[in-house]
Amino acid sequence: MKTIAILGLGMALAPHMAGLADLKGRVRLAYAVSRSSARRAAFEASYGIAATDDLDAVLGDPAVDAVILLTPPASHRDLGSRILAAGKHLLIEKPAGLVIDDTRFLADRAKALGLLVTPVLQHRFRSSVRAVAKIISSSAPGKLCGVHCLIPWWRPQSYYDEPGRGTYARDGGGVMLTQAIHTLDVLRALCGGARISAAHAGTSPLHRMESEDMVCALATFGPDAAPGTIMATTACFPGMPETMTLIFERMTIRLKGLQAQVFHHYGQVETLGGEGASGSAADPMAFDHASHRELMSAFLDALEGKTALEVDLSDLLRTRELIDAMTEDHGH
Structure with missing residues (x-):
């Protein structure tokens, strides 16, 4: 049984608490x-667990194995x-x-x-993504020939009216760092790397914010430099699931939200994963916590010495x- 602490009780808290509840035996x-x-006070009312502001006491407790850090990006380095x-x-x-350094x-x-550090990149633990990764790791698809990635999300202005949100001083950027980063x-x-050839980032008339809410790019993907495009925004009302289309020699793989479809050239169509919200619309927390649970489970596996970190x-x-x-x- 590992003992942890959570630092930061804001918007990101709920899926982590749900994941911990599922893993209560570990x-x-x-x-x-x-x-x-x-x-x-809100945390104590919701979960019936006492909260504290004494971080020094928490870090000084030798029983604590790990900390989940959920504070804004500006605080992460310190x-x-x-x-x-x-x-x-x-x-x-x-x-x-705030910056890559x-x-x-x-x-x-x-x-x-x-010490072990895992970033919360939970989309890598979606069942559809894991299944697609397994297919790509085999010889079945052939070479990657082309890629298209579209992230047409929506956030109302009220989202960016929250003090600090979408600013360089608190978040480090806009749609790319706080939404599109997962996709x-x-x-x-999945593609084995990507290299940007040309890009444009801007702020649309739909938002009053310091950083970008719309980015378009040309890129090449994988070891064979397959051509492709990336487009991400939080200005696409009412918010639609993100999609990735990966064109291979012998199949096309399309991931949409939580689900993936594999279109084989010989006619078979496979459907992988399930359906559900992915946080693409006005409520950024409208998604299932299953991928958070799987990320936490993998983190615990690494802490227990069972495996190496899957994502670091x-x-x-x-x-x-x-x-x-x-x-x-x-830039700012």
């Missing part, structure tokens, strides 16, 4: 930490460093800091201290590099 939540008295310095493993919400810093600290991480992993900060670094290449013309 993990114990010992502490919930927030500077906000209102959020501590808090992540404190957690690692206390000898605790770390599960950290994306992005791991923050992620490199935490990766170097973890390596030096012999782009899956895309990069090197994955987040490569995905952040991809994002930075698309948004450099919309």
Whole structure:
């Protein structure tokens, strides 16, 4: 049984708590930490667990094996460093800091201290994504020939009216870092890498915000440099599921939301995964927590020495590099 603490009791909390409830035979939540008295009170009312603002006491408890860090990105470098310095493993919400050097810093600290860090890139743990990854790893598809990725999400202005949201000072960026990062991480992993050829990032008339809400890019994918496109936005009302179309020599694979379809050239069509909301519309938390649970389970497996980490900060670094290449013309 591993003992953990959660630091940050805001919007990202619910799927993590649901995942922990599913894994109660393997993990114990010992502490919930927030500077906000209102959020501590709300947490205690919702979950019946006492919350605290004393982070030093939590990090000083030798019983705590790991910390789940759910605070805004601007705090991730400093808090992540404190957690690692206390000898605790770390599960950290994306992005791991405002700029890519923050992620490199935490990766170097973890390596030096012999600690494990997993970023919350939970889409990699969707059943459809895992099934598609298995197919691609075989020789069945043939060479990758082309790629199209569309992330037509919606966030109302009220979402960006939250203090700090969509700013460089708190979030580090807009649609790419706070929404599209999950899909782009899956895309990069399934295709075996991506390189941006040209991109445009901007803010549409639908939002008043500092950072970008719309990005379009031309790219090449995988070792054979298959051509393709990427488009991501939070200005597409009312919000539609993200789609990835991967064109191979002997099949086309299309991932839409939680589901994937494999169209074989000989006629068979396979459907993988299930249906459900993916957080594409006005409510960013309208999605099932199953992929969070599977990510946490994999993190626990690594803590228990059963397996290596399935997703680590090197994955987040490569995905952040991809994002930075698309948004450099919309910098702060």
